[in-house]
Amino acid sequence: MDLNTKNTWCPGCGNFAIEKAVKKVIEKIGEENTVITAGIGCHGKIIDYLNVSSFYGLHGRPVITATGIKIGNPDLNVIAFTGDGDSLNEGVSHLVHAVKRNSDITVILHENRNFALTVKQFTATSPRGFISNSSPSGNIEDPINPLALVYASGGTFIARGFSGNVYQLQDLIMQGVKHKGFSFIEVLQPCVAWFDTYDDYREKTYNLEGVPKDPLRKINEWNYENGGKIPLGVFHKEEKESFEEKMSRGDKKINTKEFLKNKA
Amino acid sequence: MNDIQIIIGGAAGDGTKATGHLIGKILNRGGYKVFIHEDYSSLIRGGHNFSVIRGTKNGENCIRESADFLLALNEDSVDRHIGKGGVLIYNSDQVKKRDGIGVPAETIAKEEGAVIMKSNALLGALCKIIGVSWELIGDVFEGFPHSEKNLKVVRRVYDSQEEKGKMKKTKESLSLITGNEAIALGALEAGMENYFAYPMTPSTSILHFLSKIKEAYKINVFQPENEIGVINAALGCAFTGKRTMVGTSGGGFALMTEGISLAAMSETPIVVVESQRAGPSSGTPTYNGQADLNFALNPGHGDFLNLVFAPGDAEEAFYFSNLAMNMSWKYQIPAILLVDKDISESTFSFDKNTLKGVKEWKEKKGRNSKGYHRYRITENGVSPLVYPGGKAVVKSNSYESDEYGISTEDPQMIKKMQEKRMRKERDIKEDLKETIKIYGEGDKVLFCWGSTKGAAIAAGREAGYKVVQILVFNPFPEEKVREAVKGCKEVVVVEANSSGQAAEILKRYILVGRKILKYDGRPFAKEELIEELKK
Numbered sequence: 057m058d059l060n061t062k063n064t065w066c067p068g069c070g071n072f073a074i075e076k077a078v079k080k081v082i083e084k085i086g087e088e089n090t091v092i093t094a095g096i097g098c099h100g101k102i103i104d105y106l107n108v109s110s111f112y113g114l115h116g117r118p119v120i121t122a123t124g125i126k127i128g129n130p131d132l133n134v135i136a137f138t139g140d141g142d143s144l145n146e147g148v149s150h151l152v153h154a155v156k157r158n159s160d161i162t163v164i165l166h167e168n169r170n171f172a173l174t175v176k177q178f179t180a181t182s183p184r185g186f187i188s189n190s191s192p193s194g195n196i197e198d199p200i201n202p203l204a205l206v207y208a209s210g211g212t213f214i215a216r217g218f219s220g221n222v223y224q225l226q227d228l229i230m231q232g233v234k235h236k237g238f239s240f241i242e243v244l245q246p247c248v249a250w251f252d253t254y255d256d257y258r259e260k261t262y263n264l265e266g267v268p269k270d271p272l273r274k275i276n277e278w279n280y281e282n283g284g285k286i287p288l289g290v291f292h293k294e295e296k297e298s299f300e301e302k303m304s305r306g307d308k309k310i311n312t313k314e315f316l317k318n319k320a
Numbered sequence: 321m322n323d324i325q326i327i328i329g330g331a332a333g334d335g336t337k338a339t340g341h342l343i344g345k346i347l348n349r350g351g352y353k354v355f356i357h358e359d360y361s362s363l364i365r366g367g368h369n370f371s372v373i374r375g376t377k378n379g380e381n382c383i384r385e386s387a388d389f390l391l392a393l394n395e396d397s398v399d400r401h402i403g404k405g406g407v408l409i410y411n412s413d414q415v416k417k418r419d420g421i422g423v424p425a426e427t428i429a430k431e432e433g434a435v436i437m438k439s440n441a442l443l444g445a446l447c448k449i450i451g452v453s454w455e456l457i458g459d460v461f462e463g464f465p466h467s468e469k470n471l472k473v474v475r476r477v478y479d480s481q482e483e484k485g486k487m488k489k490t491k492e493s494l495s496l497i498t499g500n501e502a503i504a505l506g507a508l509e510a511g512m513e514n515y516f517a518y519p520m521t522p523s524t525s526i527l528h529f530l531s532k533i534k535e536a537y538k539i540n541v542f543q544p545e546n547e548i549g550v551i552n553a554a555l556g557c558a559f560t561g562k563r564t565m566v567g568t569s570g571g572g573f574a575l576m577t578e579g580i581s582l583a584a585m586s587e588t589p590i591v592v593v594e595s596q597r598a599g600p601s602s603g604t605p606t607y608n609g610q611a612d613l614n615f616a617l618n619p620g621h622g623d624f625l626n627l628v629f630a631p632g633d634a635e636e637a638f639y640f641s642n643l644a645m646n647m648s649w650k651y652q653i654p655a656i657l658l659v660d661k662d663i664s665e666s667t668f669s670f671d672k673n674t675l676k677g678v679k680e681w682k683e684k685k686g687r688n689s690k691g692y693h694r695y696r697i698t699e700n701g702v703s704p705l706v707y708p709g710g711k712a713v714v715k716s717n718s719y720e721s722d723e724y725g726i727s728t729e730d731p732q733m734i735k736k737m738q739e740k741r742m743r744k745e746r747d748i749k750e751d752l753k754e755t756i757k758i759y760g761e762g763d764k765v766l767f768c769w770g771s772t773k774g775a776a777i778a779a780g781r782e783a784g785y786k787v788v789q790i791l792v793f794n795p796f797p798e799e800k801v802r803e804a805v806k807g808c809k810e811v812v813v814v815e816a817n818s819s820g821q822a823a824e825i826l827k828r829y830i831l832v833g834r835k836i837l838k839y840d841g842r843p844f845a846k847e848e849l850i851e852e853l854k855k
Binding site for chain 1: 348349492493494495496497505508509514516533534535536537538540542544545546548549552553554555556557558559560561562564578579582586670672675707708709710711712713714715716717718719725726727
């Protein structure tokens with residue numbers, strides 16, 4: 057599945073763990089029936105590193121592109137890679153609506169909590185006070201909690217992993233891909249260049265024991281600021297008919313000639 | 321009678337549009353070619369709506385200033401249209417006594433079951449006067465909601481009037497469809513399997529029409545969260561090999577521009593219907609304009625090829641929507657079908673033989689095997705297509721890429737790929753047969769495009785102009801345009817915008833004398849244009 061391309065992620069980047077985990081998953085589910093898509097940002101470079109059919113789309117749009125791919129060919133496994141800047145800033149409407157319609161796609165959110173490829177600006181998940189090139193005296197906005205957003209929009213599979221734990225990540229992604237309907241996996245992916253949170257995450261993360269009965273309480277345990285513990289694992293899972301299943305295709309009954317005859 | 325025009329007016333919700341269509345159907349069965357213009361406001365109830373139904377033997381797709389009959393549901397409709405001549409047939413339950421035929425339309429409709437049928441009461445009077453047989457009326461009401469009750473209403477009024485003419489029924493009549501229906505059907509004939517759109521007048525009726533028939537035609541209709549979602553979902557869908565069309569108006573088209581640029585870069589086929597309203601900005605949603613021509617010609621950032629077709633009636637809308645889909649897939653470029661409100665929402669007589677002139681072209685496929693290169697550099701710039709789900713790895717990219725589809729910043733590759741994409745133009749030009757149409761002859765030339773075609777042909781004929789219609793704006797048919805004006809004394813351009821966008825394009829190639837511009841959202845009436853031409 058490897059491509060002979062030059063990897064340009066920074067040494068130690070949290071994206072390597074995502075790549076590793078995803079490769080394992082795709083190997084298991086089959087490369088031929090898998091299509092990946094991505095937006096623009098460091099996360100998107102994964103497209104150039106995997107020898108799998110792909111649509112390398114626009115900034116903020118991989119989630120809706122993925123739905124389009126799934127409508128076009130429901131037999132494909134469709135995985136959308138996106139970043140916090142990509143799908144919580146630029147393309148947040150697409151994320152909310154893909155969740156709402158329970159589109160049968162898997163979204164992997166590379167959560168590095170800053171715009172990294174454009175050399176450090178604050179995003180929707182940067183903490184308050186975050187010093188960046190567009191917030192030199194500290195971010196004055198509060199962060200959004202993407203899991204809460206997805207839950208409020210009706211998410212049927214919500215999980216959080218961490219680049220520091222590839223095996224768990226692989227398991228979460230596999231569960232997500234197998235989930236019928238929309239699956240959302242946020243991956244805490246420290247940005248070694250601009251926002252190195254490895255130590256912080258190692259200290260604060262812990263694994264959920266099973267799927268919690270009260271997902272919202274666990275989702276809100278960490279507020280993307282500095283305090284609190286950070287739960288990892290599956291927060292919510294439910295069975296619901298997917299959007300593409302409901303999109304009935306019908307049986308061709310009429311043709312244009314007949315149609316025009318009725319209009320005479 | 322070779323030419324008849326009927327205006328029916330009332331408040332929104334009065335049923336004037338439905339009755340207008342029935343009148344259109346009757347004229348159609350009576351051997352007329354029919355054109356229906358709809359005038360309505362951006363509201364749901366109240367206001368003033370009217371339909372202009374014109375039947376001609378020679379097929380003039382435009383309205384006249386003068387009318388032969390005015391069917392008025394309320395006082396407002398009389399006030400607005402009374403000066404145009406003809407016989408007034410009015411709803412005497414709402415309109416005070418006037419010269420004309422008063423019909424207690426509401427009373428009759430209420431007695432027969434529902435006040436909504438009142439507009440069909442006026443139809444009853446009209447039909448008797450112009451000599452429509454009862455049998456024909458029965459025919460056109462077939463399939464109409466509550467047809468029996470409606471026919472009772474019509475009958476009561478029909479019997480109360482005197483016949484003043486005779487309308488014969490033809491053996492075989494044409495079909496009556498709107499421009500938007502024609503666009504949808506043309507794309508279906510080219511293998512369209514998906515239509516994605518966010519509602520925006522005047523393109524919305526494509527969404528409604530296809531939503532209604534999606535099961536019968538076995539297609540997907542999808543209404544995403546916004547127009548950015550529309551175009552990006554559509555490109556994802558097309559990437560899997562499924563022919564996809566999107567539709568919008570100027571504002572939504574603006575939101576799609578980054579996606580159109582993506583279509584060009586990733587070489588993903590897509591048809592975008594841009595149905596113009598009067599702009600800028602939100603403009604006047606339900607009124608006509610042709611001010612998005614320059615925009616459609618430059619629909620995204622970067623240097624790329626895109627087709628721009630501008631049909632001028634339903635038959636052309638059908639033909640060019642079909643061609644847009646076929647050519648978009650043959651050349652893997654975005655195709656824009658530029659129409660306007662008066663094409664989209666007007667009803668036209670449609671000859672079903674138009675169907676014979678179209679087919680589905682098959683795209684050039686590659687081998688679905690391991691060595692597949694999505695952006696293989698070829699002599700004509702077109703790389704064979706393969707869709708994901710097989711042995712081949714298909715890598716589409718919004719970044720500049722190498723032949724395999726991997727992002728690149730290599731200067732030689734950037735140049736090669738840019739040239740590859742632009743090289744397609746040569747074959748595209750050869751494929752485009754009918755880029756302009758010429759009507760009549762003479763040494764005075766009148767240029768038109770889109771919905772101004774109807775009035776231009778009708779007025780040009782009487783004012784002694786040869787009419788030249790531009791159907792393809794990109795690639796621009798410069799040779800044919802130059803040829804068309806050879807030896808002529810005068811060149812006039814008529815269009816529905818304030819700067820003369822088509823005229824300014826024409827000026828790059830030929831001398832343009834005069835522009836006749838209209839930008840009040842209303843269509844040119846035949847007499848109005850004749851007067852302008854004679855100035």
